Amino acid sequence: MQYSQKVLDHFMKPHNVGKLKNPDGQATEGSPACGDQVSIDIIVNEKTHIIEEIKFQSYGCASNIATGSIITEMAKGKTIEEAKNIGWKEAAEELDGLPPVKMHCSVLAVDTLRNAIKDYELKHGLAEADKFSKEMIVEELKKVIYPQVGEDIVSLKMVKYVGFENGVAIIDVDIPSFDTYRDNVAEEIEEHLEKFPEIKEVKITM
């Protein structure tokens, strides 16, 4: 397994590193405990809704830094609608691919960008805060990547059941007991669902 030359280029000389003074939108996703965290600041033209300035910071591995660099490059100069539509596979392709085990870095970078845009939209009355529902849990599970193949666990049909009742989210995942990534998948699910204050407890069965 090795990084593409483009990943290494963006890692060694990343674009748009830093913070912005008085950003219009800001988001920080991931956590140091999980080994990766990304922050994105954006400045958006109020009339055109074009992202005029964008900066990122990353605590993470080489691919985490490279995806932060590429996602900010891709979003710069785009309208917020265009930028929201950048997908994690597209970002990975822009880097000439990522090893499957590193695909979650692209998901994290895209998620952070979308949340920075959301932050801007909320502050400017362009969107309303999402109302929590079971569907949002499923959407969040689409961000959990099975590292063996670099696809999300929902697309891979590994998620057999999603339930939510009285603050308890119940997730049933089909993954063998000997799977190297079993603990990682469980940790990733918990980390992704932590952001919902409505969820008091996550019960994962495997």
Next chain:
Amino acid sequence: MIYLTNCRTSQPAPEAIEAMLPYLKEKFYFPGNFIKSGTEAKQDLEKFQNVISTSINANSTEIHFTNSGTSANNIAIKGYISANATRGTHIIVSVIDYPDLLANAAFFENSGFSVTYISADRDGFINLEELKDAIQTDTIFFMTTLGNHTTGTIQPLKKIREILDSADHKIAMHVDACEAYGRIPIDVNELGIDLMSISAHKIHGPQGVGALYQRKGIKIGQVNHGVSRIDNHETGGISMASIAGFSKAVELISANFDEYSQKIRDLSNYLLEQIEAKISHTMLNGPRGEKRAPHNINISFDFIEGEAITVMLDFYDIAVATGSACASQGLKANYIMMALGRTHEQSHGSIKFTLSRYNTFEEIDITVEKLAEIVQELRRRSPLYNEEN
């Protein structure tokens, strides 16, 4: 390449490679009886056993060559426990031991044996009080890693032996010494070791060969079945060339032990001293001084992640290892760092340097210079770091 990951594998000594060549060319025979090709190989094998046994104050008949250190661990653990299961079914190991030991403990646990996992303190020394309390009437086996592969911690085997001997029945002690052997003196009699695994490729011998020390009188069952070329422990064909290279690597170390181990310790001390002087917000993992294997320096760098450090150092042809989840097989934080009470960040930000006698002070200077630049640059990129830190 500045190679600072000798715990993974080490550069074979030129003399060891040279010693292998006759066994790849004209002396390609397996040991045997009655005909010259076999008897000569057998004599050579006994000579090699003697070199290894002398280095640990054992007898040559107590040395069994294996295909690796891991194979030696499996033969020792599975062999001893299976042969002694009628005496008891309780095993003791620590949570910070080498994966070979923990995987075998899990294997026996799944097979109906009971296992006590004892903890370790912040520097990686196993908890001796817990060990005392863990001993039961049916305890038959204790195993540990002499020089911890992550923190370099040297376990106090003499004290451990005394504790094991306080039981009113025999508890065998198996030691994985692959990290420590050739770097610290090991006397199997003084330390009371019953079984011990060592490996050639970590001490400038060839890859694909290890050895098991089995104290006379310690019975182990057969683990590998099939044709016997050397003995019934590692069955099947075994490389005489690799054994010859292993033996030569040990000869070199034995002849220059004090000089080599002092050089490695001086290099390690210099590396640690330079990093602590030139880079802020660092923490040494494992003990300082004589209780640490001389080749190991493990340091956590705050606010940044280890895989990024290793990839950037690799750009400058400097090879090191990290405890970061991002570089691990299962994307998990290093189990030893976590067991020693480190935070996830300290585990993810840890870098392990393992040195050899082939490293130089100049290489250390270059490494620290590049490392200081890299740490500064990655901290500039990190949302966890600000100048006030």
